[in-house]
Amino acid sequence: MNLRRQLVLLSLCALALPWAGCQYLRQVDQALAQGQMQTLEATGNAIAARLASAPELIAPDPLRNGRPPGAQLYLNTLQQAPVVDGYGEEWRALRLQPRQLLDQDGEPLAQITLGHHGNQVYLLLTARDRSPSYHDPRSSGISSGDTVEIYTASQQYTLPVASQGPVQAMWYNPRRSQYERELRIRGRWTASPQGYQLELSLPAALSGGELGVRVLDRTHSDGGVPARLSSTLPNDGRPGALVEPLPQLQRELEHFARPELQLTVVDQEGFVLARTGGDWYAEREEVEQPAGAAQPWLREWFYRQLLANDTLPPLPRDQYPENLTQNRETTGQWFSAPENNAHSAGDERIGVASVPVVTRADDIIERPLLGRVIAAQSASALQSLTESAARRLWLTTAAAAGLVLLLLLGYASWLSWRIRQLHRAASNAVDASGRLRGDFPQPFIHDELGALNRAFASLLAELDHYHQYLRSLASKLSHELRTPLAVMRSSLDNLAAGELDSDSRRYAERAADGGARLSSILNALSAANHLEASISQAEREDFDLADLMQALTHSYADAHPDHHFELQCPETPQVYHGAPELLAQLLDKLVDNAVSFAPEGSTIHMALAAERREYLLRVSNSGPRLPQGFGQKLFDSLVSVRDDGGKAGHLGLGLHIARLIADFHRGELSAANREDGSGVTFTLCLPR
CATH class of the missing domain: 3.30.565.10 (Histidine kinase-like ATPase, C-terminal domain)
Known part of the structure; x- marks a missing residue:
């Protein structure tokens, strides 16, 4: 791996800057969320203190506190009266939370939803019965098959289940000692895929503010003991009270209303008594984006994923979890907004703080829990703040990381270019004969590479001096050896002119031949040196x-x-x-x-x-x-x-x-x- 790639890989460490910035933003986001939760708890404490000082606002009926839990039924406020036809289409559009009725084995037998509009109370009951048993006219009782019983403050009404048709509400008249039909209770039966369904209405005055429902499931139409039974009646047989929103409490709660803040007051069983503020379940309004415009939700989703910590549960529609409604402690929890929220996407966070309302009566040893104040607020403002900070941080760190990458890449390229120049100069510095080809380039930067370059230049200069010495050595030896060679040859000539025996003459001739060869070598060396000098002066x-x-x-x-x-x-x-x-x-x-x-x-x-x-x-x-x-x-x-x-x-x-x-x-x-x-x-x- 070359030096440039090594420095590019090293420059990837600059990506740690965005990561560190994201970690810091997450800590800031957690601190802001904690501050928002503390603000919600403070708001809830202020409202709870006001309601505790005036308990008649949240508990206008003091006797109700002594009723067993589960006996009360909640009356939802209806904007318009539903059509009592047995099908319940208007109820499904309202998306109200039904009350589940369990049998003696804990299995769901039926579910009921109640509401009021004007002076009428409306009820929708859906029973799960794969084999309904209808009333046998030959039976002596008023209901020999499946039966629904309605209990009011002063009367009990028996409703025999029918496959289709109007409801016949029968009540016992003690003065006449017979059962009579209550014409003020109107309704219809319809068959459903899971069993049967009942929709009825009765005057609010007829209920007396109390209502109870019991469902009897018989196997045969013989009027025998029911195989399954489910009821809202407590053990004392008295029906529970009908709980509905309190107008006076609603007016008091509106004094604390603020934008983007939802305030809810519930009783000790979690029934909503008053609510003010935004509705996160309102239908989303589709905003048409112009053609070619960037979708902001993708950018917002990216920033929320960048800052997200844990997966949050969805916000409940009508009832909050028991940890927010069934204890005497101040608690808080974060939820995700519903998908059909008109103000935010499903990944927006909503903070919920629940504060108990406890009476301040000093003569009571265990102060009763009157209800709870639940304050909920969207974290859209905080998320916008953190997303804006994340956007600026991302742009800044991306620009910084990009600048660092460019600088390191440029520095790596420049450093690699210098090394290649040095390598090229070192490779071409000496020719095949060992001579230096021109002057070795000298650096102008005093760093490690410059020092290495100067070391190469000094080494090559020494080698060139040594090569010049070797090239001139032949001419120097030729000049220095000519005089002793001439003395040797003259001596051999004088020796050959005298009288010598055969062996001496053979040795003398051999020495003369060697001298002649040595003389020719010296002449060739001199000629080569002269030829090299003449070559450099030749004309082209x-x-x-x-x-x-x-x-x-x-x-x-x-x-x-x-x-x-x-x-x-x-x-x-x-x-x-x-x-x-x-x-x-x-x-x-x-x-x-x-x-x-x-x-x-x-x-x-x-x-x-x-x-x-x-x-x-x-x-x-x-x-x-x-x-x-x-x-x-x-x-x-x-x-x-x-x-x-x-x-x-x-x-x-x-x-x-x-x-x-x-x-x-x-x-x-x-x-x-x-x-x-x-x-x-x-x-x-x-x-x-």
Whole structure:
């Protein structure tokens, strides 16, 4: 993994900034929610204190506190009178919470819903009975099958269940000692998929403020003991009171009303006595979004998911949980708004605080619980505040993270560029012969990479000085060895002029031959040094490279009749700017090397190819292969691969001179074995 990618991965740590900001916003949101809950509790305590000082507002009937729990029935306020047809369509549209009636085994037998409008009390009863038993006219009783009994403050009414038709409410008249029909109770029976349904109405004055319901389920229409029984009557047989909202309490509660605050007062059984404030169950108003406009709910959902902690239970419609209504402690709980809320989506939070209302009578040891004040408020304002802060935080941290990413990416790119420049300069600093190619670039920034760059420059400068010393060593040795070599040769000449025996003369001649060879070596070294100096002073000109190759090929064929020469080059002129004499000398060295290694009668191939940006000159001959590792060493001075023991006096200067000429033309000279292994190919690459 390169340095840029490493720094990019490291820059991903900047994403910790948005995460830390989200954690901070969650803590702030929790603190604001706790403050809102404390405010709701304070509001509830103020209202509870007012109601405790005036208990007649919440408990106008003191005798009711002594009634058993579960005996009372709640009367819902109806905006209009329902049609008493037995189907209950108007009740379903109101979505009222029914009262469940359980049998002796705890299984649901029926459910009832009560309401009042004007002077009438309305009742809807739905029973679960897969096999209803209807009244047998042959029976002596008024109801031999399934029966619904209605109890008021002063009378009991028996309603025989029918599959369809009007209700017959029968009551016992003691003065006549017979059952009579109560015409003021009107209603109808209908069959339902689960059993049967009853819808009726009766005057509020007829109930006397109390009402009880009992449902009898018989297996047969014989008037026997019911198989199942469910009732709202307590053990004393007296029906419970009808609980309904209190107008005076409603007026008192409206004094504490505030926008976005719902206040509810319930009695000790959780029945709503008064309520003011917003209704979160109102139908949602569809707001048409303009075409192409962004949907705000998606953005709000994202922010709420960002700040959400736990999944909240949905807000109950009519009755709050028992932990908010069935104890004497101040409690609080968070709910989620219903889906059909007209003000918010289903993921909005609603805080609910429940405060008990306890009488302040000092002469009572255990102060009775009169009811509870429930204050509920939406957290939309807090959520808007936190969402706005989350939006600003997200934009700020995203911009900061993006800026950090860009800066780190730019710094990584710049640092990677410097390293690549250093790598490129180090790779091209020294040519194949070990000479320094120009000056090594010097850095202008004093950091670790700059120090490394200066260290490379210093090292290469030392290597260049050492190479210059090695290059001048031959000329220095040649100059220093000529005088003792001349003394040695003159001494050998004088010794040979005298009388010597055969052994001494043989040794003297051998020493003379060695001196002659040493003298030729020194002359070759001097010539190479002079040739290198003359190459650097050569003049360039434009000439036809193809014509030069053709002329040289003909001269080589005449000079070496024992070998065949073959040339491949373009027929069109190939103009090149260089020194033709030096290139001819370079080809002379390559051809001389090829002739010395190629067998007699073999063909030496010469070729010129014009590429897009360069010329390629090749000289290929048959013969032995290059030893491994001599691809570049072959062009160094005093390097030879001839297997003649040094008797021929080849010092390896020919190819070295050819390499010097190639460097003068900014070209590259290389040697490689043929692909089939039959010989060697020398290639000169000249830039156009």
